[in-house]
Amino acid sequence: MSLYLRVSESAEAGRLASLRAEWTELFDAAGQPTPFLSWEWLFTFWRAFGQRRDVRILEARGRTGRLEGLLVLQGRRPALGPRRWSLLGNGLAGADALDVLARPGAEPQVRSAIASHLLRTLPEWDALDLEDLPAGSPTVEALTRALAPHGVEVEVAPRFTCPGFALRGGFAEHLRRIARRETYGRRCRWLARQPGFRIEVATSVGEMAEAMEDFLRLHRLRWAPEGGSYGIPPGRVEEFHRAVAPLLAARGFMRLYRLFVQGRSVAAVYGLELGGRFYYYQSGMDPAWSPRSPGMVLTGRTVEDAYARGLGYYDFLRGTEAYKRDWADGGQETVALRLRSPGLRAEALQAAEGAFRAARDVARRVAPERIWLALRRARRNLGLGAMGAFEGR
Template sequence: MAPGLQWHSGAGAVLRERHQGDAVIREDELTSGPRLTPRLDVAAVGSASQLAGMRAEWNSLLDASTAGPFNAWEWLYPWCRRIAPDVRPLVLTARDRLGTLVGLLPLGLEHRWVNGMPVRRLGFLGETHVGSDYLDVVARKGREAEVSRAFFNVLQGLRDEWDVLDLTDLREGSTTLGVAREVFGDVRVTERYVCPYETLVPGEPFDAFLKRTGRRDNYLRRRKWLEKQDGYRIERTDAPGQLAGPMTDFFRLHALRWSSDGGSQGIKGAGVEAFHRDATQWLAERGRLRMYTMKVGGQAVASVYGILHGQTFVYFQSGYDPAWRNRSVGLVLVGETFKDAIEMGLTEYDFLRGTETYKADWVTKQRQTVSLRAHGAGFAGTWFTRSEEWARQTRNAVKGVLSDELVEKVRRFRRRKAAVN
């Protein structure tokens, strides 16, 4: 897939324009029969500089869609800058006859070498390093199938120019899954993560909500003790100009929380921290960020990094000082985020991926994320999948002869090594 590729998809034509150096090669592939006016015009944004200029239009579309929080420009643009500068953005756009943006498919193109074979892989922007659940096609509400079909028809028509299409961490039940099966035929769908969540009742007293959880008595007892301590307070920060301190506290507390386990897998490395400083700044500018910091005696002891998306509070990450573990500072701060969400009139609280025990004490529902893979026209995509399967079988075989304790020690060693590097 060449750097300047642009696609325009109509009912009767696929126009491909490929830039090679200074030359432009244009190929019109027309079906027989009369030309029809296209319902949607599909094109591609192929550079970070173009992506930078899409914020306002992207936000307008996201607000008119049912797509998840991590499909936001404020999340995906800093991912391109800080996490994957070598991945070329290839964002498909769909516009109606008036030129209005009605759909986005935020992809990136990367080239890999797999056992001596080059592989051209298309995947979601935001798919690695930063825990992006519910990635998907972004389409105006009610037009999800139409927009997805337009995108996939174009990709199907250009199947000889890519080898693997990986769409990871889709929400199960997404319209995208059914349309991909319809267009590509043979696709692989595998389970990814379980995401616990809870439906909130607007106007419900917080104590009534607490009675439905497994944490009411412990939460109230621990909060009462903390409230008696000098300098106890919970700070909520949502202003873009006031994030430096809360983010520094968050990174410190998150690292402390995971230090005994060999380091965090969720926030690891200077590049990821730089990403989150960018993303939180831009999310705050949109009124989408909530940083919670618990302080006792002037010292930050617990932190929660939350995102507002529509009527949902998204619990993204947290941290706390292990020296305060026995005082349940993490429990109390999570409870305060539930209280805040209910008072804001939100209708859902989402813990995202992971089935940690503490989540089950607060919520009762779960949803699943899945990944979808389609292969291009050549053999490279199939080779890529087979190589992954062989590697997975080898890892499982090794694990099978190691004790659980030794496997965990190896994991911790690798985390510490990665943190140092």
């Protein structure tokens, strides 16, 4: 039997706060969504970065009024120029596998209803950039099927590789498959002999402020020799994590690991856990200890802990750094779905994007790597300024 759904749209940012209970009920019912689709993550993201942007909240409801699906977009509606929207959560905080949030059993109907709504409102937008969708997401097919016959140009582009592995057997068996297992063993034994060696895991709201501050200190130390972190730069992005960590901890999603030696933490891992899945979000380390590889040891402990806790999958999220490849034997991909409505403004946007990509490719060929990284950081800082100031409420 088909499910009747009606999609309503709100542009009121206050609606995000009032949806908390229904959003949380839908999220909990939805099986295994990522923590990046939780109310805690996305509402805090909006408070941190969205104050100078518009919001579009698409709610799919059944005849009884129950919330069956949700899609939240952010963007601007300028008087001139293209009207461009993206997924709330895209950008500065590095969230992977964003998507439509839908109740189990209603997923096809929810996506179809949202696609129909986007078609009805086609005159109101020029570009939809839905980045970091899971590869193979049914959202891609649903929106393409609904919009492409009406002149909307569709592009699906690869985004990130997210290394990971299914947990099978036990940690000892996994360790035998690791190329650097002997180095890992030596580092573990050496650190374990040092005065004050211990590993702590912060999970509760009460622990989170101190543990997050310590993690941020180590993260800054790790990236200072390279000009600063691109993942969690000081300022608004750090403030976002200070605000979201206790909210996630209250839901049981936070696992912040720290390795201590000689009375001081020297490595940390910022992890999230949900639905039998561990997400390795970020890390930090005191470079003075790098010859002893505390980061490798602590990562190994998170893997060992995931086996001990009976989890099913370990997700390193975006990036194919060597330390992730040490442990992972597979992974998943994310994609960007880019939709361009027919019309002059969309065509102008497409031409501008083509020119930017061409200039970027030239810059990559002629600029030394250090200059290219500096340009990326400058662009990131401009993005931070445009996204607006953090406002605690």
